[in-house]
Amino acid sequence: MTDRTAPAAHAIAPMLAARWSPRSYEDRAVPDAALAQVLEAARWAASCINEQPWNFLVARKAKEPEAHARLLACLSVNNQGWAVRAPVLMLGVARTAFASNGNANRHAGYDLGQATANLAAQAAALGLQAHQMAGFDAAKAREAFAIPEGFDPMTAITLGYPGPASALPEALAAREAAPRARKPIGEFTHLGAWGALGSPA
Ligand SMILES: Cc1cc2nc3c(=O)[nH]c(=O)nc-3n(C[C@H](O)[C@H](O)[C@H](O)COP(=O)(O)O)c2cc1C
Structure with missing residues (x-):
């Protein structure tokens, strides 16, 4: 399996360092218990006034093959090329208004993102x-799954056990092997004043 552990400059929780976005997946189903665990983790995300505006449409290749194919067909051609091997496809959908009063929830996408993280x-x-x-x-995607107005499909997601880069076409395999890079903390942290860029340590 490809090791893509983040070369973190400061120690971070192991699961965060271990997370990356593969394009090669093993031909192996995700156990339903594990799928429930990842959705449980989403469940416990913080959200604006605990609205929990996230929804995940889940298509397991082994159990919902028709939905898997239908969701796959909604992806860009480039993404379809590799996502076809993922045993689980998901669609992250945000409810755009607060359930309590119908007002627009401008943090719905933010909260869906936290749940997905x-x-x-x-x-x-x-x-x-x-x-x-x-x-x-x-x-x-809205049409394919009859997603009603008031719900915004914001992200597609693959899930599975990462496979070898060698299983991918050359161009994609190269992306899988490219060094993982991030801006340094000091490029996005403003210490005490906007523009006072720096790292606390
Ligand atoms: C909102 C969002 C949209 C993305 N869209 C795509 C996409 O359409 N195709 C793709 O191959 N990767 C996509 N990515 C993956 C990013 O390219 C990837 O997260 C980024 O390069 C950092 O790599 P890492 O996740 O392995 O750390 C997306 C990621 C996010 C969070």
Whole structure:
């Protein structure tokens, strides 16, 4: 299995360091108990006034093959090329208004993102990996799954056990082997004043 552990500059929780976005997946189903664990992790995310606006449409290749194919068909052609091997496809959908008063929830996408981050970290802790995708046709997904107005399909997600990069076409295999890179803390942390960029340590 490809080791893509983050070369963190400061120690971080192991599951966060272990998380990455693979394109190669083993031909091996995700046990339902593990799938429930990653959704449970999503469940415990924080959200604005505990609205929990996230929804995950889940298509298991082994159990919902028709839904898996339908969701796959909503992905961009590039994403379809590798996501076809993922044993689980998901669609992250945000409820866009607060249930209590119908007002627009401008943090719905933020909260769906937090739940998905939890899901991805929990997946990594279990030896699984998730890969989020903006490259999908949201209108097509809405139609394909009869998602009502007021719910916004925001991300597609693959989930499975990461496989060898060698199973991918050359161009994708190279991306899988590229060094993992991030901006340093000091490029996004403003200490006490906007523009006072720096790292606390
Ligand atoms: C909202 C979002 C959309 C993304 N869309 C795509 C996508 O359409 N196709 C793809 O191959 N990767 C996609 N990615 C994966 C990112 O490219 C990846 O997270 C980033 O390069 C960092 O790599 P890492 O997740 O392995 O740390 C997306 C990630 C996020 C969070």
